[in-house]
Each structure stands twice: as C-alpha cells, then as structure tokens.
Amino acid sequence: MEIIDSRIDKTSDEYKANYEQMEQKVAELKAELKRAREERSDKAIKRNAELGKLTVQGRLDRLLDRNSPWLEIAPLAARGMYDGKVHGAGSRIGIGLVHGREIFVHANDPMIKGGTVYPMGVKKALRGQTIVMENHLPAISLVDSGGAFLPLQAEIFPDVDDGGRTFYNQALMSKMNIPQICAVMGLCTAGGAYVPAMSDHVVHVNRTGAIFLGGPPLVKAATGEDVTAEELGGAMVHCRESGVSDYFAEDDEHAIDILRNIVAMLPPKEKARVPRRAPEDPLYDPKEIYGIVPQSISKPYDVREVIARMVDGSEFLEFKALYGPTLVCGWGYIHGYQVGILGNNGVLFSESALKATQFISLCDRQGIPLIFLQNISGYMVGREYERGGITKDGHKMVHVVSTATVPKFTVIIGASFGAGNYGMCGRAYSPRFLWMWPNSQIGVMGGEQAADVLVTVKNDQLAREGQPPLPPEMVEQMKQPIIQAALQQGDAWYSTSQLWDDGILDPAMTRDALGLAISASLNAPLEDRNQGHGVFRM
Ligand code: COA
Secondary structure (H helix, E strand, O other), rough: EEEEEOOOOOOOOHHHHHHHHHHEEEHHHHHHHHHHHHOHHHHHHHHHHHOOOOOOHHHHHHHHOOOOOEEEEEEOOOOOOOOOOOOHHHHHEEEEOOOEEEEEEEEEEEOOOOHHHHHHHHHHHHHHHHHHHHHHOOOOEEEEEEEEOOHHHHHHOOOOOOOOHHHHHHHHHHHHOEEEEEEEEEEHHHHHHHHOOOEEEEEEEOOOOOEEEOOOOHHHHHHOOOOHHHHHHHHHHHHHHHOOOOOOEOOOOHHHHHHHHHHHHHOOOOOOOOEOOOOOOOOOOHHHHHHHOOOOOOOOOOOHHHHHOOHHEOOOOOOOOOOOEEEEEEEEEOOOOOEEEEEEEOOOOHHHHHHHHHHHHHHHOOOEEEEEEEOOOOOOHHHHHHHHOOHHHHHHHHHHHHHHHEEEEEEEEEEEEHHHHHHHHOHHHHOOEEEEEEEEEEEEEEEEHHHHHHHHHHHHHHHHOOOOEEEEEHHHHHHHHHHHHHHHEEEEEHHHOOOOOOOOHHHHHHHHHHHHHHHHHHOOOOOOHHHOOOOOOO
C-alpha cells in the first residue's frame, strides 16, 4: 500500500495558530472531564464515606483489569442541564476489560442526588443497552440509585423510550444470550428493583445494598408498617429468604471481587473475524492533526492529512481517487484492523455519492468495517445539480449507508450539516459508535443560511401581499436570534450534553478510540452479507 505523502508545513503561521487553538480546546475538554468525574458536594462525599462505600471511580478501578484501556461513553451527558451538577447524567458507562474480556459497565453515581435517574440518565442507560445489544457485550451494572428523580418523573416514566424500556431491553438481552451481572451496592427501589431481578447474576452488598418495590417511607404511608431498609430488602433477606440475590458480599470490595470471579467463569466466546495484520503506529504524529484542522469549519483542507495520522503506517489505498474527488474513499488499517474509510473533501456531488455507494457496498460484501470522517456542509444544490439528479444519487448513498451490515463508526471532525449528516452515517444511521471533535458543528444548516432562508421566506410573503421587503435593521433583528441559537445548539458541547454522540474526542486519541471500538464491535457476529439492499432509484 502507498504511504500518504504529507504536504503540511509545520513552520507556517497557520499551522501554529491552528495547533494552539485546538490545544486550548482539548485542554478545556480535559478540564470538563475532570470536573465531571470529581466535582461532588462535601455532603455527598461525607455521606458516601460514612456508609463505607467506594466512590464510583474506586469501584471502576477495582473492577477493571489494572492498566487496561477504558472506553468511556458520554461522560459529559447532561452537561449544563438541570442544576449544572448532574455530571454525566448521574452515571458512568463504558467498555473495559475484566480478566481480559471486553465488558460493558453501567454504574450509578450515588454522590449525585442519591444516584437518582434524570431524563438524560434514562437516555444514557438506553444508549448503553443499544451498545450492549449491537455488540453482544456482557453487561455489568453497579446499582446504587434512589430511582426516578421524582420532580421530573413525568419525563422518565411511561413512554416507549423512557424508564420501562430498560427492563424490556434486559429481557431481550437475556433472550439474546448476553450475560447480565448486577451488583446491588445501594438502593434498587421500585422500577430499579428490576435491574437485579432481570439479571442473570446478582451480588448483594450487606448493610448498604437493598432491593424493594416500595421503600420504607412508601410502606409506612401505604400500610403503616415501620420497617428499616435492611429488614425490607437487605442482603440477608434476599440471599437467605427471598432468593432474589445470588451472592452475599460483605462490602463493596468483596462484591467487586465476586463480579470479577463471575466474569472469569463466563464461557469463552469467539469474536467475529475481519481482515487483520500486525498493528503499527502511523508514520506521522497524530497530534499534528491539531495544526491541520483549520480554526473555521468553512475553510477547506485535505482530509488525507487526517487519515495519514489515523491509519497504521500512514498507508492508504485510495479508491477512485480521480472520480468524485470531494469524497476520499479507501482502505487502510487501524490498530491492525482493516477498515474502509470515507472522508469529506468538500461538498457532496452526484459523483461523490455514487462513489460512496460503490465503496460502501464493496466493504459490506467483504466484511470490512467502515469509518466515516464527517466534515460536510451537505449535498450540492442548484438547478444544474437537480437536473443531474443529485437527489437520486444522494438517495443511493443514504440507502446503502442504512442497509450496510458491517460495523460502522463515525467521527464528526468538522461540519455535520443537512443530509450530509445522513449520507455520512450520522447518529440515526446506527454507527456502532459516534464521536465529535471539539471544533465540530452540527445542525440542519449553518445559522447564517437558516437565517437567510427565513428572511427570504418572509420577503416572498410580503411581496405576495404587495408590500416592500424587510428593511435592513429588521433583517438583522430577525437573523440574530437564529444565528445565536444555531451557534449555541450546534457545537460539540451541546451535542454531547444531549447525547447525540458518545463523547467529544481529543483528535490525537481518535485512532485509539476507534481501535477499541472496532475490537468491541467484533463480539457480535457479522451479519449475513448476502442480504443485499432495497431498490435503488436509477
Ligand atoms: N427523587 C429526587 N431526589 C431524591 C430522590 C428521588 N427519588 N432520592 C433522593 N433524592 C435526593 C435527596 O433529596 C438529596 O438531595 P439534596 O442533596 O439536594 O438534599 C440527595 O438526593 C441525597 O439524598 P440523601 O437521602 O440525603 O442521601 P442518602 O445517601 O442518605 O440516601 C437514598 C440516598 C437514595 C437511599 C435516599 O435518598 C432514598 O431513600 N431516596 C428515596 C428512594 C425512593 O423511594 N425512590 C422511589 C423513586 S422510584
């Protein structure tokens, strides 16, 4: 394979300015991640210590193999929402190694409002279960939760994608033969009682862990009975009398040791096979991506420079290099796994869409995972392109992205606008994982364009009524809030707080995240590749 020949001038002012700006964004990201992991009230810290519990970080550290990689998902979900302190939507989720086996972990954080579940916490739990089901990963739950955050119960409870769905999914996961292991390390109240009840293995911590459908306050209100949490649903009750729990643990440490022993006893599983070779570092330093990515998302640059810093040995076999050049397609290896990469190099034309359709079909047939590097303002618009059938060619790309069955992974490395988001495997197209870079922007269209569209619509309306167009000051008045909203709701921080992605990535770490994600995805068998596609509009 050919080595990509980088043309970057690392001494240029532009490179240095880009580098500085991205470095600053990554520093902000790291600071936010630290805050989300560590900022807890003194009251909560004291209470956790009084109860003799480990912190969530302490639990994860003891559960996961020492010095092993941990791929955390959505650590900044709910950032800036509620009172601004429901870090990570009140839970930590991710994929890590236990006895060398890839395991999905969900842990409530009892130091954030008693581990209660906010609406975004439900969304995060459901995202976690999607990851478990799509990738067939054994799942461990570290439950320590006061249940639904009651002031917002209407947003959590009854709908199809609300709390009840998590237990429905647990039944489906069981039917799919996905092991589910639960440690009761605090309260499992009301609906929460079904987390252990629907699991295959339940470890129960003495004194701090309790499972009940109605807690002591509810029992008192309903029946007048005075009962403590431990008498109602403690480890002694459930390990000795009810049989709800399977393993009795003295404390958090003991429970986690039991969890590790359970994982060690799981039957071994063959992973799906995809083409592989020995892993190799890229020839160019991934951190140089900082200097390559322009400060403005509207400034073009060559995505091959990014690919060169992502693939093993910086080697890349480009497909149809001269045809549809605004989309770069080709094969390379990431941490030894062969992948098909699609990266935007400008707006999508008919040719680029047709090239993508052929390339995705090829990878799908050959069982090669797909990586989408999104930096896309959309498909080309205008009379000439409509006549050329841009819509039907775009449809072929969107169609094949939807029906391809190989694992897909998306990184939004710049712009993600309009149908370009769809064709390049946005969240709705079920990539196994999707991340954003700190510089990226997402939306139906840019704020300026959206504002211009609305001004044009208004002026057309006025013209129909025989009135003059809006004066310049009214145009500005109309445009500003739209531009501001698009800016605020279109950045990576907003996206990640809404759980539109699995997290914001340091560009230099992207290759490692992809390597871990590809490896995790291979726990699920590759689907039958001869299923083909639906009908293409020709
Ligand atoms: N909804 C909203 N807030 C809740 C809550 C709930 N279900 N459960 C606890 N909280 C809040 C508390 O008001 C407190 O808020 P504050 O820090 O602003 O004062 C915070 O969570 C911590 O609760 P606290 O009771 O001080 O901590 P704790 O460690 O002693 O106990 C629980 C935590 C979860 C065991 C205990 O709060 C509890 O039993 N909650 C009710 C559980 C329940 O019956 N849930 C039913 C919902 S389905």
